[in-house]
Amino acid sequence: MVPSSIDMVSLLGPSDAFLRILEDQLAADIHVRGARVTISGAADQVAKAAEIVTELVTILRTGQGLTSETVERVIGMADDPHAAAAEILTQNIVSSRGRAVRPKTLNQKRYVDAIDRHTVVFGIGPAGTGKTYLAMAKAVQALQNKEVSRIILTRPAIEAGERLGFLPGTLNDKIDPYLRPLYDALHDMVEPDSVPKLLTSGTVEVAPLAYMRGRTLNDAFIILDEAQNTSMEQMKMFLTRLGFGSKIVVTGDITQIDLPGGTRSGLRGVQDVLDGVDDIAFCTLTSRDVVRHKLVGRIVAAYDQFESLNQPREQHRR
Numbered sequence: 001m002v003p004s005s006i007d008m009v010s011l012l013g014p015s016d017a018f019l020r021i022l023e024d025q026l027a028a029d030i031h032v033r034g035a036r037v038t039i040s041g042a043a044d045q046v047a048k049a050a051e052i053v054t055e056l057v058t059i060l061r062t063g064q065g066l067t068s069e070t071v072e073r074v075i076g077m078a079d080d081p082h083a084a085a086a087e088i089l090t091q092n093i094v095s096s097r098g099r100a101v102r103p104k105t106l107n108q109k110r111y112v113d114a115i116d117r118h119t120v121v122f123g124i125g126p127a128g129t130g131k132t133y134l135a136m137a138k139a140v141q142a143l144q145n146k147e148v149s150r151i152i153l154t155r156p157a158i159e160a161g162e163r164l165g166f167l168p169g170t171l172n173d174k175i176d177p178y179l180r181p182l183y184d185a186l187h188d189m190v191e192p193d194s195v196p197k198l199l200t201s202g203t204v205e206v207a208p209l210a211y212m213r214g215r216t217l218n219d220a221f222i223i224l225d226e227a228q229n230t231s232m233e234q235m236k237m238f239l240t241r242l243g244f245g246s247k248i249v250v251t252g253d254i255t256q257i258d259l260p261g262g263t264r265s266g267l268r269g270v271q272d273v274l275d276g277v278d279d280i281a282f283c284t285l286t287s288r289d290v291v292r293h294k295l296v297g298r299i300v301a302a303y304d305q306f307e308s309l310n311q312p313r314e315q316h317r318r
Helices: 009-010 014-025 043-061 066-075 085-089 106-117 130-146 171-189 194-201 230-238 267-275 294-317
Strands: 028-035 036-040 094-096 099-101 121-124 151-154 204-208 222-226 246-251 280-284
Touching: 009 014, 009 043, 009 246, 009 267, 014 028, 014 043, 014 066, 036 043, 036 267, 043 066, 043 085, 043 246, 066 085, 085 106, 094 130, 094 171, 099 130, 099 171, 099 280, 106 121, 106 130, 121 267, 130 151, 130 222, 151 171, 171 194, 194 204, 230 246, 246 267, 246 280
Parallel strands: 121 246, 121 280, 151 204, 151 222, 222 246
Antiparallel strands: 028 036, 094 099
């Protein structure tokens, strides 16, 4: 029996859209009469379906509405004994203009929790897994809570073989394309009118990685994005900028390295160097953690499968 405080339309979805998702993806029959939900089928499938419905009710009790995406994510977490879907999907990091940033998968929650517990965190995974976006949300949260006095966002200025010196325009024109994703995430999390003020005052600094050399960064939340395009020397330089009262999050995708041939990625090598060092955490996200359009997850998975099947052949050619 669904509690009387829960609106059945909110649970079942408009025109029973959420109920149809449950019926399509679960190997159990679900019948609803009033506020009573009856589930029939194999015992393990009935238990799974009941757990999913309970998690959906718990989410609604927090005041958060359901979407088709939320229902699918709850279903996807049901087979993992360590995943409490309602706890994961209702963990607010920051809210802006009526929209909250939350982890949407178990690995994303582990990543967010690692940022809370460690001084240096590496978030490694493919595009769309929320590595940078969640790091940015935690940075904004730390700034709002006065845990730090500034946010520093940086990326190496190497993309797809292009170098800044060969791009047209002023230095700012050349830098902007590399840093635009960081600006976009920032705009999502704070009032748009306040972004220029934060940048002008130095409360938020966005700069290429080369600008970090020779500095000690105190009382700051520092994010290095696209870290797969750092060399080993650059990674060491960046990590040793850490000052008192600061936190570092390094994000990147080791399958999309644009460094010149023969240059070892600092992100690939850093885990070998720092594995086991206290207060440093490595978090891995996968195609299952992609939170963009669902097709992005399928594309990432297809590329992973293709590369795993063709890797021996490519190595043989070399």
